[in-house]
Amino acid sequence: MVTKIHPNLEATTAKMNAQGVSVYYGDKKAIDNVSIEVPSKYVTSFIGPSGCGKSTFLRVLNRMNDTIPTARVEGDITLDGEDIYGSSMDVVQLRARVGMVFQKPNPFPKSIYDNIAYGPKIHGFAEGKEELDEVVERSLVRAGLWNEVKDRLTDSGTALSGGQQQRLCIARAIAVDPEVILMDEPCSALDPIATAKIEELIADLNENYAIVIVTHSMQQAARVSQRTAFFHLGHIVEYGRTSDIFTNPLEQQTQDYITGRYG
Numbered sequence: 001m002v003t004k005i006h007p008n009l010e011a012t013t014a015k016m017n018a019q020g021v022s023v024y025y026g027d028k029k030a031i032d033n034v035s036i037e038v039p040s041k042y043v044t045s046f047i048g049p050s051g052c053g054k055s056t057f058l059r060v061l062n063r064m065n066d067t068i069p070t071a072r073v074e075g076d077i078t079l080d081g082e083d084i085y086g087s088s089m090d091v092v093q094l095r096a097r098v099g100m101v102f103q104k105p106n107p108f109p110k111s112i113y114d115n116i117a118y119g120p121k122i123h124g125f126a127e128g129k130e131e132l133d134e135v136v137e138r139s140l141v142r143a144g145l146w147n148e149v150k151d152r153l154t155d156s157g158t159a160l161s162g163g164q165q166q167r168l169c170i171a172r173a174i175a176v177d178p179e180v181i182l183m184d185e186p187c188s189a190l191d192p193i194a195t196a197k198i199e200e201l202i203a204d205l206n207e208n209y210a211i212v213i214v215t216h217s218m219q220q221a222a223r224v225s226q227r228t229a230f231f232h233l234g235h236i237v238e239y240g241r242t243s244d245i246f247t248n249p250l251e252q253q254t255q256d257y258i259t260g261r262y263g
């Protein structure tokens, strides 16, 4: 099945480029021949009914699927033109460059400070206490959490509220200076106020990174993203500007999904 690309999609430079990607779990094909470019300074939403492969495809973009023994990937995925599945790709570096935020906030069972400082320390981004302090403060400021936690940086990250924990996880991803941030339903465990804060944060971060977000909320996709890809049964049915996907879908399947007829 060929993905329909909306005709008035403006040209962009791909930060990541996936071409002809298929993903298997054992014999089962979960993603079938998907091609898409992920541009910098854009938020791209992946939408589609449950089980259509959104999370699977997101995970192959930073090789998180390497942790699933039965998973196998075919096709080409590049980051700035470099094959992320190539033998010279360092997976630890890749996951710093292509950070991930999960559905359920997953801070380390460490202090707020150490949650942020850990990555820059192991990647050699900061040397000495002063530099680390700076990275920790800058990352928490960018994640909109600094004012709430600056007086309790030694408290455990797990003692924060769910919304704060998710912003801590975003701060942790930012601390290692990523180029792409993948978010897998980052607000699904959060209340509307915490969700609004994360959405504001996504809008701010948008200026510096390529962001990809999997969401079940049409409203959220419409609010935060400029590009949307509609997934169905392991394919991308159509891809375009978010406004075009929602107001002028090319395919009946997309129309049915966005109007709540299934999924």
Ligand SMILES: Nc1ncnc2c1ncn2[C@@H]1O[C@H](COP(=O)(O)OP(=O)(O)OP(=O)(O)O)[C@@H](O)[C@H]1O
Pocket (backbone or CB within 6 Å): 025, 030, 048, 049, 050, 051, 052, 053, 054, 055, 056, 057, 068, 070
């Ligand atoms: N670790 C796994 N092992 C085997 N099959 C899996 C695994 N993870 C996902 N799948 C299967 O791959 C397909 C795609 O699942 P995936 O989680 O990517 O879909 P999704 O669109 O993200 O769904 P949801 O919106 O419900 O999170 C489904 O059929 C699912 O059962």
